Amino acid sequence: VIFINQIRMKIGVMFGNPETTTGGHALKFYSSVRLDIRRIGAIKDKDVVVGNQARVKVVKNKMAPPFRVVEFDITYGEGISKTGELLDLGVQASIVDKAGAWFSYDGQRIGQGRENAKTFLKENPEIAAQIEHRVRENAGLVSAAMLEGGPEGEGATDSGAVSEGAASS
Structure with a gap:
C-alpha cells in the first residue's frame, strides 16, 4: 500500500524541523519506508520547461539503511532520465x-x-552502452565471469549437479 501525503508547518517551532505530515502518528509508526520527495529545479529547453530535477531523501527505512539522498531528472513524457543518471555516475566514477x-x-x-x-548519449546508444558497462564494472555490479566472458559449459555443469542431487533425495 502506498500513501501519498502532504506536509504542514507546525506553528512556533524554534528548533528542529517545523514540517509535519498529516494523519497522526500511526502512519509514521507503521510505515516501512518513508520518502521525502522535493522538486529542486526545472529542466529547460531554451524557454520551455521539459522536466524537473528531484531530490529524494529516505526519512525512514526498516528494510535498508535510512537517511540516504539521491537526485535525478524527471523528463516529461519520458520519466526518470537514464542518460542523465549515466552521465552523473560516469562523472562521479571518473x-x-x-x-x-x-x-x-x-x-x-x-x-x-x-x-x-x-x-x-541518446543519439549514440553504443557509447551509452560502453559507459553503462564501465559504470557497472566500477560499481562491482558485473561479476568477474561476465567480464572475462566465462565458459558457458561451466554454469551448465554446476546447475546439472544441483538438480541431480535434488532428484536423488
Missing part, C-alpha cells in the same frame, strides 16, 4: 571527464553542457 561545461569520454567531446551531453 569514466566521463568534465572540464568546465564540456563532457568528454575517451578523449572525445560528447557535449557542451549537461543537456547536450544527454542528447549525444
Whole structure:
C-alpha cells in the first residue's frame, strides 16, 4: 500500500524541523519506508520547461539503511532520465571527464553542457552502452565471469549437479 501525503508547518517551532505530515502518528509508526520527495529545479529547453530535477531523501527505512539522498531528472513524457543518471555516475566514477561545461569520454567531446551531453548519449546508444558497462564494472555490479566472458559449459555443469542431487533425495 502506498500513501501519498502532504506536509504542514507546525506553528512556533524554534528548533528542529517545523514540517509535519498529516494523519497522526500511526502512519509514521507503521510505515516501512518513508520518502521525502522535493522538486529542486526545472529542466529547460531554451524557454520551455521539459522536466524537473528531484531530490529524494529516505526519512525512514526498516528494510535498508535510512537517511540516504539521491537526485535525478524527471523528463516529461519520458520519466526518470537514464542518460542523465549515466552521465552523473560516469562523472562521479571518473569514466566521463568534465572540464568546465564540456563532457568528454575517451578523449572525445560528447557535449557542451549537461543537456547536450544527454542528447549525444541518446543519439549514440553504443557509447551509452560502453559507459553503462564501465559504470557497472566500477560499481562491482558485473561479476568477474561476465567480464572475462566465462565458459558457458561451466554454469551448465554446476546447475546439472544441483538438480541431480535434488532428484536423488
